[in-house]
Amino acid sequence: MLDALATPSETRTRPILEVKGLKAYYQMNYFGVQREVRAVDDVTMTISRGEIYGIAGESSSGKSSLIKTIAGAIRPPLRVVEGSVKFDFGGKTLDVYADPARMKAARWQHLSYIMQGSMNVLNPVRKVKHAFHDFAYKHMSLGEGDFRQRLVSHLERIGLDPRVLESYPHQLSGGMRQRLTIALATVCEPEFIIADEPTTALDVLVQQDVLALIKDVQRRMGSSIIFVTHDMTVHAAIADRIGIVYAGRLVEEGPTLDVFQQPQHPYTAHLIASLPRIGDLRKRKALPGKPPNLSEPPSGCRFHPRCPLAIDICKTENPPLETRGTGRVACWRAGEVEAA
Amino acid sequence: MTPLLELNGVNKDYSIGGFLDRSTLHAVKDVSFKLESDKPEIFTIVGESGSGKTTTARMILGNETPTSGTLRFMGQDIAAIRSRADRLKFMARAQPIFQNPFEAFNPLTTLDYYLFSTARRFLGLKSRAEVEAAADRSLQHVGLSLTEVRGRYSHELSGGQLQRIAVARALIPGPKLIVADEPVSMVDASLRMSIVNLFRDLRDNLGVSIIYITHDLSTAFYISDRVIIMYRGEVVESGDAKTVLGSPTHAYSRALRNAVLPPDPIAARAIIEAKLADANLAGPAGA
Numbered sequence: 001m002l003d004a005l006a007t008p009s010e011t012r013t014r015p016i017l018e019v020k021g022l023k024a025y026y027q028m029n030y031f032g033v034q035r036e037v038r039a040v041d042d043v044t045m046t047i048s049r050g051e052i053y054g055i056a057g058e059s060s061s062g063k064s065s066l067i068k069t070i071a072g073a074i075r076p077p078l079r080v081v082e083g084s085v086k087f088d089f090g091g092k093t094l095d096v097y098a099d100p101a102r103m104k105a106a107r108w109q110h111l112s113y114i115m116q117g118s119m120n121v122l123n124p125v126r127k128v129k130h131a132f133h134d135f136a137y138k139h140m141s142l143g144e145g146d147f148r149q150r151l152v153s154h155l156e157r158i159g160l161d162p163r164v165l166e167s168y169p170h171q172l173s174g175g176m177r178q179r180l181t182i183a184l185a186t187v188c189e190p191e192f193i194i195a196d197e198p199t200t201a202l203d204v205l206v207q208q209d210v211l212a213l214i215k216d217v218q219r220r221m222g223s224s225i226i227f228v229t230h231d232m233t234v235h236a237a238i239a240d241r242i243g244i245v246y247a248g249r250l251v252e253e254g255p256t257l258d259v260f261q262q263p264q265h266p267y268t269a270h271l272i273a274s275l276p277r278i279g280d281l282r283k284r285k286a287l288p289g290k291p292p293n294l295s296e297p298p299s300g301c302r303f304h305p306r307c308p309l310a311i312d313i314c315k316t317e318n319p320p321l322e323t324r325g326t327g328r329v330a331c332w333r334a335g336e337v338e339a340a
Numbered sequence: 341m342t343p344l345l346e347l348n349g350v351n352k353d354y355s356i357g358g359f360l361d362r363s364t365l366h367a368v369k370d371v372s373f374k375l376e377s378d379k380p381e382i383f384t385i386v387g388e389s390g391s392g393k394t395t396t397a398r399m400i401l402g403n404e405t406p407t408s409g410t411l412r413f414m415g416q417d418i419a420a421i422r423s424r425a426d427r428l429k430f431m432a433r434a435q436p437i438f439q440n441p442f443e444a445f446n447p448l449t450t451l452d453y454y455l456f457s458t459a460r461r462f463l464g465l466k467s468r469a470e471v472e473a474a475a476d477r478s479l480q481h482v483g484l485s486l487t488e489v490r491g492r493y494s495h496e497l498s499g500g501q502l503q504r505i506a507v508a509r510a511l512i513p514g515p516k517l518i519v520a521d522e523p524v525s526m527v528d529a530s531l532r533m534s535i536v537n538l539f540r541d542l543r544d545n546l547g548v549s550i551i552y553i554t555h556d557l558s559t560a561f562y563i564s565d566r567v568i569i570m571y572r573g574e575v576v577e578s579g580d581a582k583t584v585l586g587s588p589t590h591a592y593s594r595a596l597r598n599a600v601l602p603p604d605p606i607a608a609r610a611i612i613e614a615k616l617a618d619a620n621l622a623g624p625a626g627a
Binding site for chain 1: 534
């Protein structure tokens with residue numbers, strides 16, 4: 001089914017994505033006043049084949065800038081200042097910022113996106129079938145008839161009636177539209193999918209179905225997924241590993257179960273402890289302070305003004321992201337964080 | 341004693357469609373409940389989108405008139421308020437908080453303007469010092485102060501802080517009831533608890549009753565005293581929050597309850613796997 005399955009086994013063990021020392025800043029120049037917003041600041045991570053990697057973080061933490069930079073979908077004023085993003089598709093390395101022509105060809109065929117607002121993806125005045133044509137037709141090198149057949153069988157697998165192709169977006173429910181955006185992103189059977197808050201706008205009752213669908217598609221195609229959401233319960237349900245982003249930096253990363261049971265960064269510990277659950281009435285503490293302003297981030301560890309464990313070194317020196325146990329963490333007091 | 345708020349067989353119908361294909365949408369069907377005035381509480385309305393919970397809130401605030409049935413606030417029929425003076429008096433006692441704080445505040449207006457104009461309008465204050473004192477007092481209730489807010493625009497603050505300013509604004513006239521429609525759905529997870537805990541403080545310290553409208557069952561369980569669950573305009577289950585949400589009896593409430601993902605990887609994963617197994621048994625979708 002996939003090219004990747006036919007390649008020699010050693011290429012399959014190589015990570016599909018390697019991000020090294022990535023820095024992407026918004027650089028603005030208004031009337032001679034320079035402003036710099038460090039949205040992605042020194043991020044290094046790898047993602048293996050067939051893995052679902054969850055990125056958690058609050059709004060304006062830079063998580064959207066991070067995935068845009070990974071996907072090579074950035075525009076000024078956001079610029080890559082340093083670092084590299086390398087994909088490994090079918091045994092060939094693709095450097096996102098060194099080879100724009102090949103990157104363009106790889107889009108949608110190898111690398112696709114599931115976007116948040118399904119209404120913004122689908123053109124409201126055109127039938128759904130046109131969206132598939134626009135997005136996928138030229139990547140699939142099939143004739144019109146074969147392409148149509150492929151669409152129908154793909155929609156059936158995803159649990160959608162092929163008749164939706166003839167409808168307009170407003171005639172479909174929110175859940176169906178989100179399924180369509182998933183169908184759009186997976187029709188070329190890409191090796192890598194970036195999903196940006198795919199369930200946030202959905203009703204609670206539909207959310208689980210959409211998550212199960214994403215998991216099912218991922219399992220069948222063996223794709224890797226970066227799954228971005230601020231909802232930790234969604235990460236608990238679907239992610240293999242979680243990376244926590246705070247103020248443009250990766251502060252903790254590890255296998256989902258370990259992160260939930262033994263968070264090593266105080267921010268992660270707070271995020272998990274503040275989750276309310278039915279049947280538990282203990283008072284939850286809210287984190288004091290406000291998210292940092294990325295154009296003037298706090299010195300040292302960016303979390304220190306809100307951190308209950310902050311000591312002197314936190315105010316002056318930025319902790320490096322170091323391996324600890326099964327994951328990595330950037331905290332001077334990582335060993336002393338208690339799971340609440 | 342007259343109850344604070346009493347809904348009696350409230351219905352709201354909308355007529356949809358055009359000249360030839362007109363039909364009626366029953367947005368709210370026969371909803372009745374009562375909030376006592378001597379016992380402040382957090383009363384939660386739970387339901388998915390389209391269940392009629394926002395329409396109910398709009399009727400309580402007097403923004404919509406019911407098709408039939410009555411809503412009484414401190415004995416007065418809300419739909420029958422006509423004069424400007426009566427309307428202001430009602431608005432001073434029942435205040436709203438909206439879902440998206442980034443949309444509720446005009447980005448070109450400083451936030452203190454909202455606080456000052458509310459104080460002038462409802463408290464009839466004239467001098468600048470009095471107005472500022474009133475604004476500062478209610479900001480203190482939400483853990484902020486006027487020095488932090490003065491001259492700021494909405495883009496300078498986080499969603500959680502904006503929502504707290506929205507609560508402070510609502511508190512200025514000294515309301516008995518706050519209607520909060522999805523107040524935390526646009527607020528970040530790390531700040532969500534600060535809003536929810538604030539509602540609890542308002543109930544305990546200021547004696548304000550809160551109608552909390554949400555689709556999030558876990559925060560509903562965390563703060564509510566009583567709850568009603570709405571489905572397609574009807575109340576399908578109501579009662580003490582711990583009982584209703586802890587062990588729901590109606591099929592829809594059970595489905596809602598099961599749709600809540602537990603914040604625990606092992607249990608949450610099991611739910612997704614069960615869904616997948618179901619889908620595979622169901623037929624070609626999983627083949």
